[in-house]
Amino acid sequence: MILVTGGAGFIGGNFVLDWFADPHAEGIVNLDKLTYAGNLATLEPLQKDGRHVFVHGDIGDKDLVSGLLKQHQPRAIVNFAAESHVDRSIHGPGEFIQTNIFGTFNLLECAREYWGNLQGLDKDQFRFHHVSTDEVYGSLSATDPAFSEENSYEPNSPYSASKASSDHLVRAWFHTYGLPVVTTNCSNNYGPYHFPEKLIPLVILNALNKKPLPIYGDGQQIRDWLYVGDHCAAIREVLAKGKLGETYNIGGWNEKANIDVVKTICQILDILKPREDGKSYADQITFVKDRPGHDRRYAIDASKIERDLGWRPAETFDSGIRKTVQWYLDNPAWIQGVVSGSYRDWLQKQYS
Known part of the structure; x- marks a missing residue:
């Protein structure tokens, strides 16, 4: 069994679903x-x-995390x-500091105590x-x-600063305590089950609901886009074969300007679900x-993971974005569950 934290979010949820696509996969405790x-x-x-055990809780809860490690x-x-x-x-940076820094610290400490008590091959x-x-x-x-993995850290937002801090903690727990860690730094993910506040799902849903498609500034911000299924495959490779203490950058080799991403989505929707008035969804773009x-x-050089572990993304941006639009x-x-907020009722419905 493995413990997955954040396994009901976008990337974590895709990872859990992808993991269990193998009928022989070991179990997951999903916190x-x-x-x-x-x-x-x-x-x-x-x-x-029965292989999936969901636990509603916080990685910052020491008693809960330690108990799960001891039990499972x-x-x-x-x-x-x-x-x-x-x-x-x-x-609101406070939640980011609490979860991304203090939560990771607590998880590392619980893991260190648990690992320290293991014996032999375990x-x-x-x-x-x-x-x-x-x-x-x-x-x-x-x-x-x-x-590349050799770039210095220069975070520019409260989010990226909090993630940089967590990366440094993970590195320190390896070098100071010997905790067997690996770290992966990924580029922008997209794909199924993405919460519609991020660019791609927001554009798809706004387009279908006849709302403006908001583009920051001039729309020329460039990102490397990674299909979430490819990311999940890369994580499995690093988990299985990654060298202890190493960092692996995971990218899609797909640099695209935001405005071009939005226009591509509009072109796909024009074909798959044309507007009733015959116009293009691109008419809804608003700066x-x-x-x-x-x-x-942002751009990721994913040469190291390909060279050392043999991983390379299976999806191009064209194939991945078409799959994504079709999924929505x-x-x-x-x-509708997300838009209406009823998705929050699942905890009460399933685990009351």
């Missing part, structure tokens, strides 16, 4: 605080799967738990996998080389004031 972005409806396909004896911890939206971190094979972001590296100019400290460009068209019930 999630169920903040606004945690959605148990994402995990509905696992409702009757996991061979690994995969830490997805994080506050992750830049805009929210600007308006101790040798234990892993703590910390999932982080490319935003810790700061911003790139148009001509800078992509972020709004840029947010404070908006990084201009095919899953109105999940979307």
Whole structure:
């Protein structure tokens, strides 16, 4: 069994679903605080799967985390738990400091105590996998080389600063205490089950609901886009074969300007679900004031993980974004649950 934290969020939820696509996969204890972005409806396909144990709780709760480790004896911890939206971190950084820094600290301490009491192969094979972001590296100019694992940390938002802090804690617990850790820093994820405050799901849903498609500034902010299924596959590779104490950057080799991403979504929707008036969804694009400290460009050099572990993304941006748009068209019930807020009723409904 493994312990997954934040496994009801976007990336964590996809990871859990992807993990159990293998009928022979070992079990998962899934610990999630169920903040606004945690959605148990994402995990509905696992409702009757005895290999999945969901626990509603906070990684900052020492007694809870220690108790779960003692009870379930996991061979690994995969830490997805994080506050992750830049805009929210600007308006309210406190939650980001609490979860991303103090929560990670508590998880590391509980893991260190648990690992210290293991014996033999159980101790040798234990892993703590910390999932982080490319935003810790700061911003790139148009001509800078992509972020490698050797880049210095230069976070520019409360969110990225809190994630950078958590990365440093993980590194320190390896070098000081010998805790067997690996860290991955990923580029912008997209795909199914994405909470509709991030760019891609927001644009899809606003387009379908005849609302403006808001673009910050001039829309020329560049991101490297990684399909979430590819990210999940990369994490499995690092968890299985990653070298202890190492960091692996995970990217999609897909640099796109925000405005181009939005126009691509509009073009796909024009084909799959045309507007009733025959016009393009691109007519709904609206430019709004840029947010404070908006990084201009992120790009991941994912050469190391390909060279050392043999992983490379299976999806191009064109194939991944088409799958994503189609998923949102095919899953109105999940979307309506998020939009209406009824997804929050799942905890009471399923675990009362």
